[in-house]
Amino acid sequence: MAEQAIKLGGKRKSIFIDKVKKLLPEGGNLNLCLTCGACSSGCPATGLENMDPRKFLRMAALGLDEELTSTPWIWMCTMCYRCVYACPMKIDIPALVYAARASWPREKRPKGLVGSCDMALRNMSRSAMGTPPEDFAFVVGDVLEEYREAQPEFKEMKAPIDKKGAHFFLNQNSREPVTEPDEMVPLWKILHLVGADWTYGSKGWAAENYCMFLADDDSWKKIIETSIDAAKELGCKVFLNTE
Amino acid sequence: MYQYYAKWIREGKLKVNSDWNKDLKVKFTVQDPCQIVRKSYGDVVADDLRYVVKSVVGEENFIDMTPNKSNNYCCGGGGGALQSGYKKQRLQYGMVKDKQIKATKADYCIAACHNCHSQIHELSKYYGGNYSVVHLWTLLCLSLGILGENERAYLGDDLKKVAVYGA
Known part of the structure; x- marks a missing residue:
């Protein structure tokens, strides 16, 4: 066991996940991930663009906003909600995907x-x-x-x-x-x-x-x-x- | 729509039966559209869908996919994927669905959702499954004996000439 708690320095830089949380009832449970991978194992879009739902959510939690809002994977995910259905914490990953879509300038979207x-x-x-x-x-x-x-x-x-x-x-x-x-x-x-x-x-x-x-x-x-x-x-x- | 189909069959307003398929034994599976089942009405509507399907093709000629209902896999045609331009990825996404359908060994996949219909139709061709993909309304009318020869665009050769209205 660690003798001292590790303190994380600096301000959290993430804003994307916080913005999305504010839009959703219960914050879409976006901070409740247990990293179990039930979402990804049952997602047909897993592996496309080297991405999957768990990875996408973890990236959001880590504040990797630029990567999140630039991957074309968000247009390959169909927002079918199977990940939410499988998730023990009912985390609304598709809402995060939708928000990422909306973050693209309209003229850059497909x-x-x-x-x-x-x-x-x-x-x-x-x-x-x-x-x-x-x-x-x-x-x-x-x-x-x-x-x-x-x-x-x-x-x-x-x-x-x-x-x-x-x-x-x-x-x-x-x-x-x-x-x-x-x-x-x-x-x-x-x-x-x-x-x-x-x-x-x-x-x-x-x-x-x-x-x-x-x-x-x-x-x-x-x-x-x-x-x-x-x-x-x-x-x-x-x-x-x-x- | 499925709930109304089921209601009308239960009320006797749609006198469907599966006699046309008694000897033919054409096998059918059904796609549960994510938007209607998992995202909106849940398994209740999936049960209605199955009630309708079994009424028109015969219980013994229906084979469910695994998994199914709310736990079903998306076909890959939803969310705008048909128009978003990532065709290669969309077909790769659909591989899961194609395998599920092939595992049922069904001759037909019923897709009573427009997006699913387009996507699964393409999957059948692309992966060489050669199963046909039909709307539910086609089979309802077939079982009612009121499906004309020009209303059979999505029926395979095996059913082009079965119970043709007006013939």
Whole structure:
């Protein structure tokens, strides 16, 4: 046993981990790490860029802020929360990853994410593919007409847009209307068979939100608000996320 | 969505059955999307998902991955990874998922999440697993006998001509 306590000199230089702690309930438990490694052993991103969740957290604890906020590993971690699920202390490592993403200047963040986010901001569809509301309405109407004619059992099938007072506000991933419109139909059929009262919104119909992944909080909020406001304005009761 | 599918089946509004697969015995596994299961609703929704899947493909034709539900591995398509440009790393990340799926020996992986669907579809091609990746709505309609021939983009050749609506 040491005779004297070892005193650490100087001020703690870390600010990044402290900043993140302030944002989270219970500080995200970021100072409770037991270094057991349960996080890393069950993380599919372990080893990429010579990084893993435990290492990332330990680096934060040691105040290696520059390394933390420059490793591209933060864009490879999917923030899936399996590390938190496995952790005996429930440490919120993904929140640390998110904060590291947000610390990058926007123009330095991955181009694909910036592009998808910016596309969504272009019009009220909020689609990462930039599809405007009128194009969406056209495709939906066109496909619906085709199926109503071709499949007699579904001649009464509907795919409403902006139907006031509908129970469900359903969103739609952009990939279907843009690249494989027939794939929208099975869900319409299911909703038709159960007699669900549903609608898409011309505003905020797109389900994806790349601004969130980009860690651009203001734009993330703008996108989700468009959808929520549309659902509220129509008087819908349930916001139904598509598959 | 899964909760509503399950509810509608329980209420008898969706009269699904798995007779179409009684003799074919096509095997299915299912991906638990992190966002919906681990991060939002927990194992309750994973159980609903399994109830729906078993109702449409037959209990004996469903094989779970290990681990699963809240403890499942992410496929690697989430968090923006599909658009972040690190493709090599994304596919390496997905190796865990690919091995999990291959271990089930299932012919199909059901991915009722758009990100998972894209990523696992790519993993199947990249690692040569040759399993198909389908949305759940496709199988619901197949089991209801209302899936037309143009709604089968993600079904393999084995199911292109099974119970085709209007044929």
